[in-house]
Amino acid sequence: MNLHEELMERLAHRRSAQLGGLSPAAYAELLLTVRESPSSYVDDPHDQAFMQLVDAVDRVLRSRDDDEFRDDESFMEERTQRMARFGRDCAQALAVAPDSIHARLLRILASDYEPDRQLDELLELDRSVDAELGPMTLPESGDAWTDVFLRGRLRIKAALSRTCLDSARYRMANDYGQALIADSPCDALGARHTCALSLARLEDEEGFEALDARFDRRGDSWQQLGRTILFYKLGRMPAARRALMGFANLCEGGPYALLRPVMVDTYLPDRPAAEPYSFAEVTLAVHEADPVVCDVPDFCAWAEQQANFGDQARIFAERNGFGW
Amino acid sequence: MSYDPHREDYQRLGLRFARSLDGKDPAAATRAFASFSRRFSQNRDSLPQSDADRAFHLVAEAATLIDYELPFADDDHAEQLIDQGHHLLDEAIALDERCHDAIRMKQAAESHSFESYYDFLASNADSVRASCEEARAQTHDESPERALLEADIAMRPYYRWLATQAGKAVICGRNREAIRLGEKLLDLDPQDSSDVRFTCAIAYAKLEDEAGLERFAARTKPLMRAGTEDAWMQLARISLAHKRHDMDEASRLLGRLIGSYPHAALALTSQKELPDGVFARLAVAPLSEDELILAVSEGTVLLQEGRDDAGRGVLGTWVARHAGLGSSWEGRR
Numbered sequence: 001m002n003l004h005e006e007l008m009e010r011l012a013h014r015r016s017a018q019l020g021g022l023s024p025a026a027y028a029e030l031l032l033t034v035r036e037s038p039s040s041y042v043d044d045p046h047d048q049a050f051m052q053l054v055d056a057v058d059r060v061l062r063s064r065d066d067d068e069f070r071d072d073e074s075f076m077e078e079r080t081q082r083m084a085r086f087g088r089d090c091a092q093a094l095a096v097a098p099d100s101i102h103a104r105l106l107r108i109l110a111s112d113y114e115p116d117r118q119l120d121e122l123l124e125l126d127r128s129v130d131a132e133l134g135p136m137t138l139p140e141s142g143d144a145w146t147d148v149f150l151r152g153r154l155r156i157k158a159a160l161s162r163t164c165l166d167s168a169r170y171r172m173a174n175d176y177g178q179a180l181i182a183d184s185p186c187d188a189l190g191a192r193h194t195c196a197l198s199l200a201r202l203e204d205e206e207g208f209e210a211l212d213a214r215f216d217r218r219g220d221s222w223q224q225l226g227r228t229i230l231f232y233k234l235g236r237m238p239a240a241r242r243a244l245m246g247f248a249n250l251c252e253g254g255p256y257a258l259l260r261p262v263m264v265d266t267y268l269p270d271r272p273a274a275e276p277y278s279f280a281e282v283t284l285a286v287h288e289a290d291p292v293v294c295d296v297p298d299f300c301a302w303a304e305q306q307a308n309f310g311d312q313a314r315i316f317a318e319r320n321g322f323g324w
Numbered sequence: 325m326s327y328d329p330h331r332e333d334y335q336r337l338g339l340r341f342a343r344s345l346d347g348k349d350p351a352a353a354t355r356a357f358a359s360f361s362r363r364f365s366q367n368r369d370s371l372p373q374s375d376a377d378r379a380f381h382l383v384a385e386a387a388t389l390i391d392y393e394l395p396f397a398d399d400d401h402a403e404q405l406i407d408q409g410h411h412l413l414d415e416a417i418a419l420d421e422r423c424h425d426a427i428r429m430k431q432a433a434e435s436h437s438f439e440s441y442y443d444f445l446a447s448n449a450d451s452v453r454a455s456c457e458e459a460r461a462q463t464h465d466e467s468p469e470r471a472l473l474e475a476d477i478a479m480r481p482y483y484r485w486l487a488t489q490a491g492k493a494v495i496c497g498r499n500r501e502a503i504r505l506g507e508k509l510l511d512l513d514p515q516d517s518s519d520v521r522f523t524c525a526i527a528y529a530k531l532e533d534e535a536g537l538e539r540f541a542a543r544t545k546p547l548m549r550a551g552t553e554d555a556w557m558q559l560a561r562i563s564l565a566h567k568r569h570d571m572d573e574a575s576r577l578l579g580r581l582i583g584s585y586p587h588a589a590l591a592l593t594s595q596k597e598l599p600d601g602v603f604a605r606l607a608v609a610p611l612s613e614d615e616l617i618l619a620v621s622e623g624t625v626l627l628q629e630g631r632d633d634a635g636r637g638v639l640g641t642w643v644a645r646h647a648g649l650g651s652s653w654e655g656r657r
Contacts, residue, residue, distance in 0.1 A: 115630055115638050167638045168630035169567045171532040202531055203500045233497050291631050296497035298439035
């Protein structure tokens with residue numbers, strides 16, 4: 001999700017509300033002027049905090065660019081410093097707006113807690129926010145995402161869902177994900193991806209198919225991988241093989257991504273944007289699926305033996321100068 | 325308490341011996357039977373037996389070496405034990421080509437992955453069933469009790485086959501299949517001599533199927549020993565409470581498990597992983613410390629789940645931490 005653009009929307013919405021609401025055309029005009037000089041529109045501490053956080057996240061993402069050139073030791077050192085700095089940035093944002101949802105959420109995500117602790121912290125945050133703001137009321141559009149000021153609350157749910165998956169709570173992961181989809185059917189935060197992996201892990205074919213149908217069988221790397229794992233777990237090997245071939249054909253570098261998973265750093269606060277079926281997307285899907293894949297210990301070895309799956313991985317690595 | 329191969333060996337020869345005495349005058353038969361135990365242990369070859377009986381005896385010997393001695397052997401000795409075990413199994417198959425236990429045990433060693441072993445078990449299960457049923461149909465004993473035992477013994481290789489397959493299904497991540505196999509086995513053998521219900525409890529927890537586990541617990545309640553739920557069922561319940569983030573309940577259930585087994589805190593803190601028995605799940609005393617160690621080892625699939633840098637798993641970390649806290653309490657009992 002583009003946090004810069006979200007900042008502009010926040011500022012424009014707040015100013016528009018202060019002016020008693022604007023016509024769509026006037027709002028569009030306002031948004032253009034906000035983009036030119038956002039800081040001059042910041043007069044609310046929450047927006048001030050949000051702006052600081054956008055910069056802080058930017059700094060982290062920029063400094064990650066060089067990670068692949070670092071050796072393990074210098075990477076760990078650099079990362080520790082980076083996250084400590086980011087933690088301080090969150091604290092500064094909280095000093096400006098102590099009830100900033102994003103600052104509180106990002107502080108938790110940046111703490112590198114073990115999954116159980118992270119879940120505790122997120123649940124506590126979720127409860128506090130509900131107590132402070134009351135239950136969330138959906139905007140007229142029927143999709144909470146269209147209200148830019150509700151996005152923080154949606155992000156808490158998305159983080160809860162992912163943390164449940166990481167802590168081997170697959171039913172809870174799916175429940176939080178489905179609740180998020182109900183509140184925001186456009187699913188900008190990709191809760192469906194966490195649901196797909198959880199349902200595959202739970203060997204819940206009916207739930208998996210219903211989810212896929214709900215999103216018009218658009219498909220993505222998580223769906224393809226989830227489907228393959230699901231059929232494999234159900235022992236439907238011809239179907240599993242077909243799904244694996246789909247994964248290999250649709251996801252750019254999918255075989256390589258599956259057989260040579262890489263470390264993906266903490267989402268701050270959202271899953272990074274990636275083109276459908278791109279190598280970047282399948283890398284994220286494989287990373288998120290790790291606890292599920294580990295639970296089917298021979299899955300990767302099986303995949304590697306199917307048709308030319310292993311060769312495809314190797315060829316992709318050679319073409320792109322990756323190690324094999 | 326699972327299958328004791330030596331007991332089964334004894335039962336097989338005992339049955340045959342008893343049959344050989346049918347029709348003799350009762351006093352002579354009683355005298356003859358009094359010598360059975362001594363002959364069984366000291367002069368086995370003097371007893372009547374079939375090639376299948378001889379083969380099973382070798383299976384029992386191999387099971388002792390592989391399941392009960394190998395885990396405690398040093399590296400040098402281990403290889404020797406493995407060689408001996410395989411030799412015994414080869415001989416068993418040479419004596420009786422339908423010695424399904426020996427075939428299954430040999431395959432366990434020869435399979436290079438969980439998956440290939442599971443495939444082997446799955447693709448041969450039906451023919452093993454047919455073969456065991458044929459053997460059962462050929463049993464003929466005048467005494468109804470002996471006939472029952474004989475029929476049961478004829479089916480056991482298939483029961484063990486299914487129980488092994490269910491256990492491997494869980495390890496391969498096929499929990500629905502594990503439950504299906506377990507239910508099938510429970511229908512065939514309601515007394516559950518394989519203790520396959522333990523495997524099912526873990527599979528229900530893996531599927532986070534609380535209602536399914538409850539129904540299963542109710543169904544298998546008559547099999548409960550000494551009014552205490554087995555460690556597998558208790559671990560499944562702990563895992564489910566943890567998975568729905570009901571941490572108070574998870575703590576309460578962990579306390580109950582610690583109260584159910586001797587030295588439980590130690591087993592739950594160390595979480596040893598043992599190799600699975602290749603003949604069958606090791607025969608240990610019900611509700612003993614050893615049984616808990618086995619359950620925790622099989623519960624690895626629950627304990628070591630999730631993203632956890634320490635490699636112990638999310639539940640494993642939680643259990644170790646909380647069982648450790650409870651240990652001082654246990655010491656005071």
